[in-house]
Amino acid sequence: MFFIRLFISFLILVFSGNKLLPQDNNSLEKVKISNVENPKKTQDLKEITPEQLRNKRLVSLSVILIILLFFLFYFVYQNNKLKQKIKRKDAKQKILLNVINAGIDSQETEQKKIASFLHDNINSLLSSAGLHLNVFTTKNNIQSEEIQKAKAILLEAHDLLRDISHDLVPTLLVRFGLIYALEDLCERNSNSSIEFKFSSSVLTETRYSEKFETKLYFIVSELLSNIIKHSEAQKAQISLHENQNQLIIIIHDNGKGFNAEKLNEIEGFGLNRIRVRIKKLKGNFSIISRANENTGTSVKIKVPIS
Structure with a gap:
């Protein structure tokens, strides 16, 4: 001047x-x-x-x-x-972004390894132990309260490990694909406090690449977790459809909302990690929400299909 x-x-x-x-x-x-x-x-x-x-x-x-x-x-x-x-x-x-992406990739790889180890080794050992115990009690016609408790403990441990393995990498996702896995995710998260509805114009049998499905599954899973923890919503809707070789996922809830203009300040929601994951897929991510207006929150994810 x-x-x-x-x-x-x-x-x-x-x-x-x-x-x-x-x-x-x-x-x-x-x-x-x-x-x-x-x-x-x-x-x-x-x-x-x-x-x-x-x-x-x-x-x-x-x-x-x-x-x-x-x-x-x-x-x-x-x-x-x-x-x-x-x-x-x-x-x-x-x-x-590269550091965050490397951390996310490493985390997903470790989750797959742990899930595979739990499912293929620990669960198999527990199942084998339970089977041998059943054969032994049947052959010797033994009726013992301690053996019955041991069977119950083995069965409970088997179920817990199966649930942990499923949370790390869902079996439905690996075997049947993203559509089945997201539908199951909505059913498992629905309860008396909140109902998650799922709709898709994409054929249920449609399969994408393994990495693509895994990343999108965990993105949606984290967003549903945010709705449960923070939104105070009673209903939420997840919809999928394809348009011009892009997969579009829309998630809407009727909760209290938040100030979408201050996303960088909202660390507790994990939105920065979600944004980085979507950016790595070369997609875009938008949120429409207003704080304390009870108009809910709408999240739109658009990623090119790989």
């Missing part, structure tokens, strides 16, 4: 000075007439030649051009500085 004010003051001074000088012969005559009573001033004006006027104008224009060039270089410098700042910010954001 200081440089701009200085430049404007200089322009005013230069042009004011030029106006005080005679610009042509007619102007010289007028100055001569008006200064008849001041011979000394008239003599000074006679000494100013047209060549001197041209030189003064050239000097003024040169100074103005130099100042303009200075401002031009100054603005170019500031623009480049701003671009470099934006590039550094984008680079930092890209690194952060």
Whole structure:
């Protein structure tokens, strides 16, 4: 601002000075007439030649051009500085996204390993132990309260491990695909407090790539968890459909809502992780919600089908 004010003051001074000088012969005559009573001033004006006027104008224009060039270089410098700042910010954001994505991928890989180990090894061992115990009691016709309790404990441990394995990587998702798994997810999360309805225009037998289905399943699962924990909703609807090689998932609830304009401040909802997951799938993610207006929340996910 200081440089701009200085430049404007200089322009005013230069042009004011030029106006005080005679610009042509007619102007010289007028100055001569008006200064008849001041011979000394008239003599000074006679000494100013047209060549001197041209030189003064050239000097003024040169100074103005130099100042303009200075401002031009100054603005170019500031623009480049701003671009470099934006590039550094984008680079930092890209690194952060890569770190988050690496963490998510690692987590999903570990979940699959643990789920597979629990299902294929621990559950099999428990089932085998229960089978041998049943054969032994049947052959020896043993009726023992301790053995009955042991059977019940083995069965309970088997069911708990099966549930844990299912939460890590749902069996329905692996065997039958995303549509079956999401429908089952809605049924399992529905209770007397909230009802999740599921609808899909996509054929139930439709299968996508394993990674694509797994990522979308956990995204929807996390959003349903947010509805249960934070929305105070009684009803929620999940709908799926395909359009121009894109899968569109819409989730709507009738809860209290929140300020969707402050998503970055809402860390507890895990929305940043969801956004990163969707961005990795090259999709987009939008939320429509207003705090404490009881109009509910609508989430729209659109991802290209892989």
